Amino acid sequence: MPVTEFNIIPVKGxxxxxxxxxxxxxxxxxxxxGYLRTRWGPCNENMQRLVLSIGWENVEASNAWKAxxxxxxxxxTMKTVLQGEISSRFFCFVPFAPKVIDAAIVEVLTxxxxxxVRASLAASLMMDFSxxx
Numbered sequence: 001m002p003v004t005e006f007n008i009i010p011v012k013g014x015x016x017x018x019x020x021x022x023x024x025x026x027x028x029x030x031x032x033x034g035y036l037r038t039r040w041g042p043c044n045e046n047m048q049r050l051v052l053s054i055g056w057e058n059v060e061a062s063n064a065w066k067a068x069x070x071x072x073x074x075x076x077t078m079k080t081v082l083q084g085e086i087s088s089r090f091f092c093f094v095p096f097a098p099k100v101i102d103a104a105i106v107e108v109l110t111x112x113x114x115x116x117v118r119a120s121l122a123a124s125l126m127m128d129f130s131x132x133x
Contacts, residue, residue, distance in 0.1 A: 002036065004091045005062050007052040010084035014047060018081040022050070025074050029054065032070070034061020048083065059090055 011018045022040070029035055036055030043049040056062045065071055 001058060001092060003056050003059055005054045005056060006089050006091065008087040009050040009052060011048055011050050011081050012083045021078050021081050024077055028070050028074050032065045034058060034064065
């Protein structure tokens with residue numbers, strides 16, 4: 001099943017400080033088996049938090065990437081601009097959400113320790129956000 005992996009990467013400095021390391025990461029990702037696509041950008045609230053959204057054919061493809069020598073090489077380069085640990089989460093969007101992922105700004109809400117089934121959880125999250133503006 002296709003999955004989206006969100007990585008929050010704490011970086012030092014601004015875009016000019018880490019753009020070459022990111023370029024190597026993105027170019028190397030595109031060569032990986034099971035890779036679908038990538039979206040990335042710094043967080044509006046904190047420009048030293050880089051968000052990398054990677055589409056994979058399945059979680060195993062991501063795991064294979066992280067076990068590869070390509071990953072080790074990229075992470076050795078990224079290490080020079082990291083200021084903390086990379087946080088990673090997997091999502092299966094229901095329904096499939098390419099237009100949302102391609103939006104100029106994407107807000108992600110994360111709920112921890114959810115035990116409800118998918119349909120019931122989705123129904124409980126449906127609300128009118130128009131009043132939040």
